[in-house]
Amino acid sequence: MGKTIQNEYAPATVTPPGGTLRDLLDEQGMSQAELAERMGRSTKFISNLVNGKAPLSQDVALELERVLGVPARFWNRREQQYRESMARQAERNRLKGFVGWMQRHIPVEDMTKWGWIEDCDEAVDQVDAVLDYFGVTSPDEWNSIWMNPETKAAFRKTLAFASEPGAVAAWLRYGELEAHRRDVAPFDKQAFKDALAEIRALTTQPPQDFEPALLARCQEAGVALVLTPQVEGAKISGATRWLSPDLALIQMSLRYKTNDHFWFTFFHEAGHILLHGKRDVFLEGADEEVAQDKETEADAFAADLLIPRAAYEAFVHAGDFSWGTVCAFAKAQGLDPGIVVGRLQHDEYVPWESGLNKLKQRFRWKEKKDA
Numbered sequence: 001m002g003k004t005i006q007n008e009y010a011p012a013t014v015t016p017p018g019g020t021l022r023d024l025l026d027e028q029g030m031s032q033a034e035l036a037e038r039m040g041r042s043t044k045f046i047s048n049l050v051n052g053k054a055p056l057s058q059d060v061a062l063e064l065e066r067v068l069g070v071p072a073r074f075w076n077r078r079e080q081q082y083r084e085s086m087a088r089q090a091e092r093n094r095l096k097g098f099v100g101w102m103q104r105h106i107p108v109e110d111m112t113k114w115g116w117i118e119d120c121d122e123a124v125d126q127v128d129a130v131l132d133y134f135g136v137t138s139p140d141e142w143n144s145i146w147m148n149p150e151t152k153a154a155f156r157k158t159l160a161f162a163s164e165p166g167a168v169a170a171w172l173r174y175g176e177l178e179a180h181r182r183d184v185a186p187f188d189k190q191a192f193k194d195a196l197a198e199i200r201a202l203t204t205q206p207p208q209d210f211e212p213a214l215l216a217r218c219q220e221a222g223v224a225l226v227l228t229p230q231v232e233g234a235k236i237s238g239a240t241r242w243l244s245p246d247l248a249l250i251q252m253s254l255r256y257k258t259n260d261h262f263w264f265t266f267f268h269e270a271g272h273i274l275l276h277g278k279r280d281v282f283l284e285g286a287d288e289e290v291a292q293d294k295e296t297e298a299d300a301f302a303a304d305l306l307i308p309r310a311a312y313e314a315f316v317h318a319g320d321f322s323w324g325t326v327c328a329f330a331k332a333q334g335l336d337p338g339i340v341v342g343r344l345q346h347d348e349y350v351p352w353e354s355g356l357n358k359l360k361q362r363f364r365w366k367e368k369k370d371a
Contacts, residue, residue, distance in 0.1 A: 014085035016052030017078035024068055025050075039063045055079065092124055094138075098131075099123045101139045105166035106130050110231045116174055134173055142169075167233030175251035176243055179224035186246040187222025189274065195221045196270055200305065203263050204336045207363050214266075223248045223273065225266075230254055238265040240272040248273050259361040260342025264302050271301030307333060307343055321350050326359065336361055 048054035061075035202210035338360035
């Protein structure tokens with residue numbers, strides 16, 4: 001008898017291969033008892049096989065090939081499809097138990113808005129997409145990675161606001177996923193120092209001009225810079241961490257839109273990379289004194305790189321913070337005046353509601369999915 005595949009199709013619901021076996025026996029006019037005799041198996045075994053109570057192993061597939069003329073690969077494929085279908089149904093039932101966790105902790109609306117995960121019609125499918133995004137199999141693993149203070153990533157945030165852990169986790173996860181998609185050279189400390197000097201010159205340009213050069217110079221030095229949309233509940237301005245010994249990540253939020261905030265945050269995070277260890281974790285409330293010392297060091301690094309200390313001290317000593325004087329000083333330093341205004345406001349030389357605020361450049365980022 002020729003060994004051809006009979007009745008091979010892919011039904012919407014995957015049934016046990018025993019159902020196909022029953023149909024073939026009917027077509028060939030063969031009883032289960034006769035099949036058992038021809039295969040040297042018990043009638044109970046064949047009954048269990050037909051009723052889906054026993055798995056169809058590879059040796060049984062070969063026996064069916066010999067007796068019924070249907071290739072073993074067909075039976076093996078049917079068994080694989082059935083077992084996979086059963087496993088997926090069991091997995092789907094398991095995921096249903098995680099819907100409440102997702103709804104309480106995960107900012108699904110923002111994640112779908114930015115295209116980080118698929119917007120699913122059914123809650124169980126949304127749970128599946130969320131777990132895939134985080135690369136974990138259940139909320140237990142998610143909690144182990146994102147809620148354990150020892151494994152949280154370093155990030156700088158405004159202490160006056162409380163961030164929601166799920167929102168922070170989603171925001172940080174986007175950064176690491178995007179960093180791994182980038183073509184980033186191995187980290188070179190001197191190359192990054194040199195890049196920062198060149199990047200400082202970009203501070204007078206609008207985002208559409210400086211952004212490509214900024215990203216490129218960082219990547220060439222081994223630093224992935226990921227500009228990330230704001231996620232509700234994650235009031236973060238920047239984060240710095242090492243994804244590997246050769247790959248540093250600076251992740252920045254578009255939460256603050258003025259150029260003084262943007263550039264100070266960037267150079268602050270750059271300071272962490274150059275000044276602090278690759279295993280450093282900066283956590284609010286955990287070893288607070290050590291963390292604050294390093295935050296202060298990063299602040300000083302950013303402030304002095306943007307405006308050299310001696311020049312700044314001489315400027316503030318003169319005490320003239322008029323519009324024209326601020327613009328002239330900024331031009332002499334190769335900076336946008338808004339950056340100088342932000343520094344003066346931070347150091348309380350001019351009030352936050354000063355008319356000098358008009359010198360700040362308000363960035364208008366093109367908000368797009370997967371960007």
